[in-house]
Amino acid sequence: MNCCHFDLNTIWFILVGVLFTGYAMLDGFDLGIGALHLFTKDDAERRTLLNAIGPVWDGNEVWLVTGGGAMFAAFPNVYATVFSGFYLAMILLLVALIFRAVAIEFRSKQPMRWWRQMWDIGFSAGSLLSSLLIGVALGNIAWGVPIDDRGEFAGTFLGLLKPYPVLVGVTTVALFMMHGAIYGAMKTEGALHDKLRVWAMRSIIFFVICAVTLTMATLLYVPHLSARVRENPWLFSIALLNMLSIANIPREFHHGRDWRAFLSSCAAIITLMALFAVDIFPNLVYSLPKPGNSLTIYNASSSPKTLGIMLVIAGIGVPVVIAYTVCIYWIFRGKVKLDRMSY
Amino acid sequence: MDVLTLSRIQFGATIAFHYIYPPLSIGLGVLLVVMEGLWLKTKNPVYHQMARFWTKVFALTFAIGVATGIVMEFEFGTNWATYSRYVGDVFGSALAAEGIFAFFLESGFLAVLLFGWDKVSRKLHFFSTCMVCLGAHFSAIWIVVANSWMQTPAGYKLVIRNGMERAEITNFWELVFNPSSMDRLFHTLCGAWQAGAFLVVSVSAWYLLKKRHLDFARAALRVGLTVALAASLLQLVSGDISARGVAKNQPEKLAAFEGLYNTTSNAPLTLVGWVDEKNEKIVGIQAPGMLSFLAHDDAHATVIGLNNYAPEDRPPVQASFLFFHGMVGIGFAMIAIAALGFLYFRHGSLYERRWLLWILVFSVLGPQIANQLGWFAAEVGRQPWIVYHLMRTPDGLSAVVKANAVLASLILFTFIYFLLFAVFIYLLNDKIQHGPDDADLIPSGKLALPTKK
Numbered sequence: 001m002n003c004c005h006f007d008l009n010t011i012w013f014i015l016v017g018v019l020f021t022g023y024a025m026l027d028g029f030d031l032g033i034g035a036l037h038l039f040t041k042d043d044a045e046r047r048t049l050l051n052a053i054g055p056v057w058d059g060n061e062v063w064l065v066t067g068g069g070a071m072f073a074a075f076p077n078v079y080a081t082v083f084s085g086f087y088l089a090m091i092l093l094l095v096a097l098i099f100r101a102v103a104i105e106f107r108s109k110q111p112m113r114w115w116r117q118m119w120d121i122g123f124s125a126g127s128l129l130s131s132l133l134i135g136v137a138l139g140n141i142a143w144g145v146p147i148d149d150r151g152e153f154a155g156t157f158l159g160l161l162k163p164y165p166v167l168v169g170v171t172t173v174a175l176f177m178m179h180g181a182i183y184g185a186m187k188t189e190g191a192l193h194d195k196l197r198v199w200a201m202r203s204i205i206f207f208v209i210c211a212v213t214l215t216m217a218t219l220l221y222v223p224h225l226s227a228r229v230r231e232n233p234w235l236f237s238i239a240l241l242n243m244l245s246i247a248n249i250p251r252e253f254h255h256g257r258d259w260r261a262f263l264s265s266c267a268a269i270i271t272l273m274a275l276f277a278v279d280i281f282p283n284l285v286y287s288l289p290k291p292g293n294s295l296t297i298y299n300a301s302s303s304p305k306t307l308g309i310m311l312v313i314a315g316i317g318v319p320v321v322i323a324y325t326v327c328i329y330w331i332f333r334g335k336v337k338l339d340r341m342s343y
Numbered sequence: 344m345d346v347l348t349l350s351r352i353q354f355g356a357t358i359a360f361h362y363i364y365p366p367l368s369i370g371l372g373v374l375l376v377v378m379e380g381l382w383l384k385t386k387n388p389v390y391h392q393m394a395r396f397w398t399k400v401f402a403l404t405f406a407i408g409v410a411t412g413i414v415m416e417f418e419f420g421t422n423w424a425t426y427s428r429y430v431g432d433v434f435g436s437a438l439a440a441e442g443i444f445a446f447f448l449e450s451g452f453l454a455v456l457l458f459g460w461d462k463v464s465r466k467l468h469f470f471s472t473c474m475v476c477l478g479a480h481f482s483a484i485w486i487v488v489a490n491s492w493m494q495t496p497a498g499y500k501l502v503i504r505n506g507m508e509r510a511e512i513t514n515f516w517e518l519v520f521n522p523s524s525m526d527r528l529f530h531t532l533c534g535a536w537q538a539g540a541f542l543v544v545s546v547s548a549w550y551l552l553k554k555r556h557l558d559f560a561r562a563a564l565r566v567g568l569t570v571a572l573a574a575s576l577l578q579l580v581s582g583d584i585s586a587r588g589v590a591k592n593q594p595e596k597l598a599a600f601e602g603l604y605n606t607t608s609n610a611p612l613t614l615v616g617w618v619d620e621k622n623e624k625i626v627g628i629q630a631p632g633m634l635s636f637l638a639h640d641d642a643h644a645t646v647i648g649l650n651n652y653a654p655e656d657r658p659p660v661q662a663s664f665l666f667f668h669g670m671v672g673i674g675f676a677m678i679a680i681a682a683l684g685f686l687y688f689r690h691g692s693l694y695e696r697r698w699l700l701w702i703l704v705f706s707v708l709g710p711q712i713a714n715q716l717g718w719f720a721a722e723v724g725r726q727p728w729i730v731y732h733l734m735r736t737p738d739g740l741s742a743v744v745k746a747n748a749v750l751a752s753l754i755l756f757t758f759i760y761f762l763l764f765a766v767f768i769y770l771l772n773d774k775i776q777h778g779p780d781d782a783d784l785i786p787s788g789k790l791a792l793p794t795k796k
Contacts, residue, residue, distance in 0.1 A: 054454075054458060055454035055455075055457070055458045055459075056454060058405075058406075058409060058450040058453060058454070059447065059450040059451045059453075059454065061409070061413075061450075062442065062446040062447050062450050064413075065412075065413060065416060065442050065446055066439065066442030066443055066446065066447070068416055068417070068442075069416065069435065069438040069439035069441065069442040069443075070439045070442070072416075072419065072420070072427065072431055072434075072435035072438055072439065073431065073432075073435030073436045073438065073439040074435075074439075076427055076428055076430075076431020076432060076435055076509075077428055077431075077505075079419075079420045079427055079431065079435070080420055080424035080425070080427040080428045080431070080741075081424070082420070083417060083419075083420025083421045083424065083427075084420060084421055084422070084424035084741035084742070084743055084744050085743060087421050087741075087743075087744050087748050087752075088748060088751070088752075090417055090420075090421050091421065091751075091752040091755065093417075094413060094414050094417055095755060095759060097410070097413055098410040098411070098413075098414070098759060098763075099759075101406060101409055101410040102406055102407060102410050102763060102766070104406075105402065105403065105406035105407075106406075106766060106770065109770050109773070110770075110773070150742070151505065152424075152742050152743050153743050154743075299505060302431060302432040302435070302436075302511070303432055303502070303511040303512065305511065305512055305513070306432045306433075306436055306511065306512045309436065309512060309515050310436055310439060313436075313439070313440050313443060313444075314443065317440075317443035317444055317447075318443065321443065321447040321448075321451075324447075324448075324451050324452070325447070325451055328451050328452070328454050328455065331454075331455060331459060331462055331463060332454065332458065332459075332462070339461065342458075
């Protein structure tokens with residue numbers, strides 16, 4: 001690629017991408033655990049899995065909040081168009097996130113069966129719906145949505161449920177399930193651990209089927225997405241890395257190195273997000289049928305001065321955040337043990 | 344109803360509900376730091392028990408605060424998209440800074456605070472508690488800065504981009520330290536400290552009345568009353584500073600707070616009463632010259648009245664007046680209650696005065712109601728502007744969102760929030776009934792180890 005001149009807009013495109021990738025990589029396993037939650041049978045297993053994400057899910061969700069904030073600050077027109085345009089979908093996402101969050105906190109506070117079942121369903125449905133909606137939203141942004149000359153969304157809610165975005169949504173669910181199962185396997189032991197490994201293998205198959213279908217659909221029906229890779233064949237290596245990371249997961253499991261399997265899964269998510277970013281750049285929201293109205297990193301951005309100020313803020317804040325996040329994961333390393341402070 | 348009314352109701356309702364929780368997190372955060380600090384200093388296990396108990400309550404309020412807080416961030420985009428385009432350059436920066444500096448800190452160290460009791464040393468745990476408290480305060484800083492910019496915009500210029508006008512930053516520090524931000528931050532934080540302290544006071548007083556967990560309750564009441572009294576007195580100072588700021592920066596808002604129609608010198612302060620909007624006068628008891636004195640340090644100073652402004656530029660008078668006076672009235676009541684409780688506590692006769700203990704039990708509602716009224720007064724008093732003197736509220740709406748979509752989301756949020764509130768009260772009551780754990784009097788795990796020299 002010879003078009004690399006890193007202006008502030010490009011840097012912010014990358015930074016927002018990093019925040020959303022962080023979200024997918026971290027909250028991805030929380031959502032995946034949630035999607036698998038109802039498959040576990042007894043209360044002890046459910047509690048073990050909840051406590052595997054207990055100390056970290058909240059911090060993981062902050063990546064989404066900060067990603068949203070960064071989008072608001074760096075590309076306010078994208079934030080405004082997408083959030084108001086996808087109104088009902090966004091409200092549904094909020095409802096799903098609310099139920100998921102409070103269900104984790106409330107579930108184990110009471111011993112009654114009906115109480116726990118109610119929050120179990122809330123947690124699982126909330127997690128599944130959030131993963132699906134996030135995927136559908138990404139799918140729409142990639143496929144293209146109708147944007148009018150003022151930069152406003154000109155479609156409908158049902159118009160967002162086209163086959164391609166829904167396929168992206170299902171792929172996201174599969175990806176998070178795989179990621180969650182692997183994280184769960186890393187944090188548990190005994191029978192539950194073996195069960196999660198089986199689930200991880202099954203969700204890998206589910207994910208690979210989705211991913212292959214999605215790749216074919218992209219190549220066949222979404223030519224604007226594959227244009228950059230066609231022009232720069234070396235970018236295909238990102239897709240290759242993705243496949244290698246996925247293939248590495250069963251290998252690491254086989255050797256009993258669960259944490260390496262988890263790292264592989266993280267690498268798979270990072271490469272997927274990188275591929276997505278490379279495909280859409282420099283558009284943030286692709287406009288269909290009028291590509292001229294697309295929201296790009298230039299026509300939708302804040303002023304260079306603001307982007308500069310924000311870069312200083314991110315430069316101070318993000319390294320500190322990463323440092324203590326790593327420390328906190330370190331403190332809570334190892335297998336989950338239930339104690340009286342547990343959920 | 345039209346999309347404007349529905350959107351305003353939805354934003355008001357969702358933020359009012361959200362605002363029950365962050366002040367509790369901020370206030371309880373401070374109390375947790377005090378309790379754990381006292382434990383480290385005195386080695387008295389009752390402080391350990393206290394910190395453990397209130398950590399559980401903290402976790403409960405924090406979870407709902409997070410869940411309802413994401414709604415607020417999304418709503419700027421979903422319902423107020425035109426506003427978001429207009430202010431994104433300025434307002435979005437403050438929100439993003441809040442995420443990076445505050446939310447990560449708060450939620451990251453919360454993990455250690457809640458689940459780290461037996462995993463880390465006492466000092467590291469105390470450090471985490473301090474970081475959670477700091478994070479909660481940082482979040483207040485950035486969100487109040489953003490809101491204050493809507494009240495008193497500064498450090499920006501208006502620019503036409505893509506055929507639309509919008510505000511862009513010219514000076515970041517002028518934006519952060521805009522004319523009202525520090526006064527309002529101080530005022531908000533005092534309210535939050537009161538909310539946390541009076542919750543501790545209330546629960547402790549209730550235990551004393553029921554003759555349960557007496558040692559725990561006495562020690563907690565001492566900490567709670569001290570913080571409550573300090574915060575209530577500071578609130579008086581900050582209220583005075585804030586009101587002066589409003590007089591200087593948003594004169595029509597102050598006029599609406601006091602129902603003052605005609606610009607006059609020797610302006611009176613209403614102690615109790617209401618506004619007769621038809622005849623443009625106040626019905627109630629007034630102190631002559633007091634408003635002039637409080638706003639401008641001179642009983643003969645001129646205070647600007649609402650008639651200086653065109654009717655379409657005035658805030659709703661009756662509502663602003665009542666919200667404001669309700670807040671001030673409760674503010675004074677909280678000082679009286681905290682002072683009375685503190686004095687009798689020092690005197691040692693508080694435990695026999697059951698009437699006062701009952702007042703303390705219900706005192707928890709005071710800061711909550713005053714916090715809500717204060718925000719209503721601040722936001723209603725800014726109307727008809729969404730950004731003071733720059734953009735009117737109806738002009739900030741999303742262009743593409745229809746009334747029936749907002750009605751649907753409003754019904755959905757109302758239903759869910761009632762459910763959440765019921766569950767919150769149920770679980771809070773359950774924790775209070777259950778009371779502190781006696782096992783917490785004996786430190787376990789790494790906490791049982793002596794502190795290293």
